[in-house]
Amino acid sequence: MKPTPAIRRATLLTSAAVALGLAVTGVSAQEKPKDHADGPAAAYEPSMTTLGQIQVEIPGRKPGDPVMTPAEFQKATTMYFERCAGCHGVLRKGATGKALTPDLTRANGFEYLRDFINYGSPAGMPNWGTSGELTEDDVDLMARYLLLEPPAPPEYGMPEMRASWKVHVAPEDRPTEKMNDWDIDNLFSVTLRDAGQIALIDGASYEIKAVLDTGYAVHISRISASGRYLFVIGRDAKVNMIDLWMESPDTVAEIKVGSEARSVETSKMEGYEDKYAIAGAYWPPQYVIMDGDTLEPLKIKSTRGMIYDEQTYHPEPRVAAILSSHYRPEFIVNIKETGIIQLVDYSNIDALKFTDIEAERFLHDGGLDSSKRYFLTAANARNKVAVIDTKEGTLEALIETDGLTPHPGRGANIDHPTYGPVWATSHLGDDTVALIGTDPEGNPDNAWKMVQQLYAMGGGSLFVKTHPESEHLYVDAPLNPDAEVSGSVAVFKVADLAQEEPEYTVLPLVEWAGIAEGQPRVVQGEFNKDGNEIWFSVWNAADLQSAIVVVDDKTLELKHVIKDERLITPTGKFNVYNTRADVY
């Protein structure tokens, strides 16, 4: 008998709390915080005035503001941006993490914040203090910082973009045919996270063909429709455009599109192949359409606006995944905080057309179904998947995944023995994998329903993966606190999915990689072009050894371990063909 999801979650949360070694309630009082004007839990009572008939806040220092030196403020701002903004937002309005605006933080008070930062929470807040990542003083500083209003970071518009834009090799100076003997369709673009680099690795020989400097913590790689250009985007919003036809493939153009970003894509509609690129930023909340040959920035579109359901203004609706339609000259842009999926018709770049599809808040990542007509994308903090019909340009469905915080990456398309074509996502917050029917023509009864729920190793999963040639579904769990879980991958046999409670096999990849130091995490399976090998990153700390482990998909046995001193913190891997052709 299946446990009910509620029971499973409660168990998971308790285990996680135990694993983190904390009692969230009953934390003992610690020494008195320093430098507070009116004590730590002073109520937030801004000085008000009126504008027209409306109450407004008087800007400037407020009663109860904690005292902080410019140097401390500087340090806290940097720390917040690097460690906290991803989940809580630059303006602290909350997303995957809770809102941390002063009205809320002051109600909770200094001690509460300090303890929360120190010990974390089982709901996903890391234990920054007890893990040793922040010192006691840093934790104290951050707790005080959060009682202050967030500084508004600057805008980043066309002047800044153009100043950052560099064309290293002009289009007319590039080769007219492929000048190298690389099998570029079976090349892997591998993020070397902390090195601010990518490695280009040959899919057959496992040879590292090149290591190229990029932005910090490259989030994704994307390939132009022709297969020639590789685009990568760093978390620092730097885009590199790499020409794979050059004798030594290298960056031919680069640009910085903001101060934080996650997504890049290129136009794929027939007639528009390689014509435009697009990059979406977290800050400022906007995206930019660029020339597909040079990255010249053409049009910037702010995403600030109303949350789809409440119809209240959000100052920081970040751009998450962007997908290029194969059916229409459109980019499909996930606007996270407003819950709007915006279709951007790029057929007339000087009079862009937009369709605002109301989906669900906290849109994150997603991918196409096997027919490539439907885009399935997670609304992660709402535990839903939205489905866009890219042919009609409409919202097809909105589906509960019955799990906590779905995180599909691009998801995995399986031909299910019982339910026909399904798309899978795992979850950050629990061990479940949701399978959703995607075939309204052939299997209308199953379409856009969660037809099956699988249970994998545990919470903290980031990616599922399969391939049309594979008979397996792989589920990682790199953020699970248990080293055994985070160091392995679970594999389901597709044929077994007809069973009521399918079992999975565990592949101990860290063990196979032979890495004993640190707590390396196994993350993001990626198939080679033929679909007979799957690669996993064994992601260790920057000063420790990492590896890529290649698994034989038929036998589930170790095929190869790529180790190299240049392989620093490998995370995402993108096979050129599979990425370009949306095979997953």
Next chain:
Amino acid sequence: MKPTPAIRRATLLTSAAVALGLAVTGVSAQEKPKDHADGPAAAYEPSMTTLGQIQVEIPGRKPGDPVMTPAEFQKATTMYFERCAGCHGVLRKGATGKALTPDLTRANGFEYLRDFINYGSPAGMPNWGTSGELTEDDVDLMARYLLLEPPAPPEYGMPEMRASWKVHVAPEDRPTEKMNDWDIDNLFSVTLRDAGQIALIDGASYEIKAVLDTGYAVHISRISASGRYLFVIGRDAKVNMIDLWMESPDTVAEIKVGSEARSVETSKMEGYEDKYAIAGAYWPPQYVIMDGDTLEPLKIKSTRGMIYDEQTYHPEPRVAAILSSHYRPEFIVNIKETGIIQLVDYSNIDALKFTDIEAERFLHDGGLDSSKRYFLTAANARNKVAVIDTKEGTLEALIETDGLTPHPGRGANIDHPTYGPVWATSHLGDDTVALIGTDPEGNPDNAWKMVQQLYAMGGGSLFVKTHPESEHLYVDAPLNPDAEVSGSVAVFKVADLAQEEPEYTVLPLVEWAGIAEGQPRVVQGEFNKDGNEIWFSVWNAADLQSAIVVVDDKTLELKHVIKDERLITPTGKFNVYNTRADVY
């Protein structure tokens, strides 16, 4: 021989300066300002920190901030909102008036600001001090206030709108046919500016049929496609929806859509008659689509985004004129500061489609050509008129008006003896009237060119007016400093426009109205339905007598003066039929 526009303008500006009794340069130094922390012209040097790799300001009080009590700040904020925000913007980014952000105001310093506020400038800044509208202390206060950062006024989203929304008479409780004997097609809806009311006046008998409470300083009246519902919007963003079929026409629904607003419109496309209403706000920068029967707010769209040419973010792109297309299910929305004319396809209210047409900055008001296919709209601070083809949904032309700050209202459509169909606009900043050819089919050589420039009485014009049945073009000048000019209207005979330098007749309407007190201003001609009478407001101070003067269009003689103690500060007048059918 025509004087060159440059010479004409120089003459005008000098006269205006003399009329204002000021020497702008060489203002003598006055007493030392009070309460300055670091002296009046302290450089603006905010405390900086970094966010990621980017410099940001530390929020809160800055070195050099002038000291101001909360009561003073409150008073200054109110004064700024009521008198300054219209031209300079709530966030002081500038539009018709200059930008007044602290980086700029501190560079100029306290004395400069104080003197500028006191004496005004010939370029259009009123002389608030020497006119007696502000006291010496008020001027001092405002100069200090402008050295501080502007307070950000609050958002106003769906919860606020719904809280303000009232349906006084539900649709099912309204009559199913017209219950009164009014000739509603020849009714005039007249703004009683300072009273926060409108008067409904019968076009034949001149009888004031009703005076209804509305928002403050109603900016415009609009009529639903059926002719049944009258919509008015106050400067305070209050919308009243008035049912003209009731026995005693009155407000049946109301809503407040923000804290400041200018525009309201209703859907006119076949099949969507009376279905939706839309209101555009100055603050927050947004518009809302509402149910056409009840004003229930349905969707709010923020207009914050990139300026079309610079592609930099503007935090306050205000919504100016909105027009309803007769050819497509679209509203045409002028977004002032970004220079974008946004086509809003309302055919699917849950998945709105937008087309962003890049026109020109500082879009203001405008109207249709005589064929009703083309929308001509002023980009006022850029001295241009943009033309939208409402049938194709494209930018047709962008035309220099060769005048300073075109202000057409809805403009005036004339069948010109030489150039065929033309559309006219006068200017706020000089005495010119621009005639633009609007007939690309019949008169392609003249289309979208300024074919003729007329010279009227002087600067300070707000509206031109004619009617298909009229042989005249009327040009007002209510903001001209000369009482004789502001108290009259200039009339050109259409037949005379074939001459090289057509002369105009002056009608001394204030004299005809027999009002001796104050400096009443003649503003906004409006024709009756038949087009044989034109009505002008003689707009005096709230505590003095005003009037409406009716002129016989054939003879240009006085026909009637409407005087009534209820006629407090009459300004805009909207004939129901002409407004509904876009006749002007």
